[in-house]
Amino acid sequence: MTLTLLKRHNPLASPSEQLKVLAQSGPCLSFETQLNQAGLYPLRATGITVFQINVGKLCNQTCRHCHVDAGPDRPETMSLETAEQCVRALAKTDIPTVDITGGAPELNSHFRWLIEQVRGLGRHVIDRCNLSVLLLPSQTDLVGFLADHRVEIIASLPSYRVGQTDAQRGEGVFEKSMEALRLLNRFGYGRPDGGLTLNLVYNPVGAFLPPKQDAIEAQFKKELRTRHGIEFNRLYTITNMPISRFLEFLLESGNYEQYMTRLANAFNPAAAAGVMCRYTLSVGWDGRLYDCDFNQMLELPVDHGTPSHIRNFDPAQLHHRRIVTRNHCYGCTAGSGSSCGGSVA
16 A cells, blocks of 8 residues: 555655655654653653754766655746745854755855855754765866865765675766765865864664664774775764655665664664754755754644744744654654764764
């Protein structure tokens, strides 16, 4: 039944149909029931220390696990007007970190302008980069720009092995990623004496939880240094969220029920208490506000009386808002937890 629900549209189901799948099957207990038993319901924000801006779904890659459903043919992209609204909203606050994501955020025509404005406000900027975008002919000076503005780079790399990376991200992506990482190293990123932060993100290739973050970080550092001469600062582990393309994979491979049960059985109250939605506000490409990037992809905006668009941004109402949750939230609370900054517990 769930497979039929998801396949009404091609290539992927609408967010509302994904939510039906998540609600009708999987673990016996709803996520809200788990929160309640842990004394955490309703989940509320504890403030905003990360202002995450998704500038669109345009990307030069089409990755199998992508929760954004990004790709070269996606037209959704943030306008200059919405980017200006983000900057004006940020200026009203002392939020220290701006996390720019996509798609490939670098392909948005206002990406560099946005960085210049945010850095002008004295805020730290993170660029969530797929690495291969740095090698595009249109981006030959991008690494220098990022270095000049001291932008932190968080780059996705599913594996230090070519086969696993290419299987998830496309043929030839591994070698492009290695070339891009060496380029970043030459500009001082990830090097002990470089002063510029380069962190990597690892997510499992299949339907299982990521290993312990410290252990796999040591493995990645050894393999990349020995085989490719590449240095980086930290490795973050992220659990694959059961939405969008990964949800489609789970259903097609017959792993959906097992995966959701695995996530629910691994529910960790300590991880739930530290989930990123409690300190992050996510802005969609069209200016709508969300508790996290995953809720954004399921079209679950902030609720319970708080402003839902960046044009109406009100820090006082948003800082301690009630978080919108559904069963996909099990992905952030299983085991050591998962967030845009890696494990949380």
